[in-house]
Amino acid sequence: MSAKSALPRHVAVVMDGNGRWAKQRSLPRLEGHRRGAAKARQIVEWAADCGIRQISLFAFSTENWSRPKIEVRGLMSLLATLLPREIAAMQQKGVRVRVLGDITALPKKAQKAIEKACTETAANSHIDLVLCLNYGGQQEVMAGAKRMCRWAAEQEDVAAALDSIDVSRFRNFLWCDDLLPVDLLIRTGGEHRISNFFLWDAAYCELYFSHRYWPDFERDDFEAALADYAGRERRFGKTSEQLISEQSGEKCSDSFAVRGDDAL
Numbered sequence: 001m002s003a004k005s006a007l008p009r010h011v012a013v014v015m016d017g018n019g020r021w022a023k024q025r026s027l028p029r030l031e032g033h034r035r036g037a038a039k040a041r042q043i044v045e046w047a048a049d050c051g052i053r054q055i056s057l058f059a060f061s062t063e064n065w066s067r068p069k070i071e072v073r074g075l076m077s078l079l080a081t082l083l084p085r086e087i088a089a090m091q092q093k094g095v096r097v098r099v100l101g102d103i104t105a106l107p108k109k110a111q112k113a114i115e116k117a118c119t120e121t122a123a124n125s126h127i128d129l130v131l132c133l134n135y136g137g138q139q140e141v142m143a144g145a146k147r148m149c150r151w152a153a154e155q156e157d158v159a160a161a162l163d164s165i166d167v168s169r170f171r172n173f174l175w176c177d178d179l180l181p182v183d184l185l186i187r188t189g190g191e192h193r194i195s196n197f198f199l200w201d202a203a204y205c206e207l208y209f210s211h212r213y214w215p216d217f218e219r220d221d222f223e224a225a226l227a228d229y230a231g232r233e234r235r236f237g238k239t240s241e242q243l244i245s246e247q248s249g250e251k252c253s254d255s256f257a258v259r260g261d262d263a264l
């Protein structure tokens with residue numbers, strides 16, 4: 001017997017490889033992004049069909065502003081034109097659109113399209129689609145630290161307030177505070193890095209790397225990622241035996257809830 005994970009509740013995807021997909025076919029990079037956007041629509045459907053609660057798609061990172069202006073403009077205009085066309089289908093499928101990242105830096109047209117998608121789908125509850133736009137994990141953690149300091153400064157005993165913040169309470173200061181923790185992070189395109197995505201949750205989420213370029217990522221590939229996840233054992237520092245006895249309802253008598261020499 002082993003303690004395996006089942007279906008991830010929150011899947012985050014680094015949709016990478018659009019440019020190389022296009023280059024391979026001697027097409028402009030923007031055509032790769034167009035195909036990538038169509039794939040984004042599909043993965044939301046696959047995830048909804050499987051019963052996944054939240055899917056976060058990395059669509060534009062804080063670092064992507066460094067790309068050629070024409071590519072950035074193209075990406076923003078794809079967003080502004082394609083998102084409104086998806087609203088009716090999202091309503092039907094029960095998709096609620098949410099955003100992670102500072103969208104105030106985006107062109108007005110893109111901002112409006114995002115706000116409209118969020119407002120019109122706000123009552124849906126089958127699956128959350130979290131669009132990560134102008135998102136950076138380091139920026140999120142830094143903003144969280146500042147928010148925590150401001151909160152502490154308003155408390156009567158500032159030092160005690162800061163001391164009361166542990167790892168799980170700190171997450172409440174992050175932009176992702178109202179999202180489930182990421183269980184599975186998928187990256188397509190063959191690179192083995194996080195590229196500043198969901199840094200806080202990356203501490204313990206499961207990583208899955210696919211060599212496929214994002215426009216070539218198919219339902220079978222997605223299901224392979226889910227099957228791989230289902231076979232993983234998420235131990236969070238514990239032993240396999242502890243997990244098994246916890247799953248079978250036994251209380252593990254030889255574990256300590258507290259750290260430190262006194263407990264040992």
Ligand code: IPE
Nearest residue numbers: 015016017018019020021059
């Ligand atoms: C990911 O594909 C999409 C965005 C970053 C917006 P890329 O454009 O990074 O594709 P590659 O990595 O150059 O192939």
Ligand code: IPE
Nearest residue numbers: 014015016058059060061195
């Ligand atoms: C990560 O891909 C960002 C998105 C998919 C939006 P990049 O292509 O920008 O990442 P790096 O530059 O290869 O790390």
Ligand code: MG
Nearest residue numbers: 016017018189
């Ligand atoms: Mg890339």
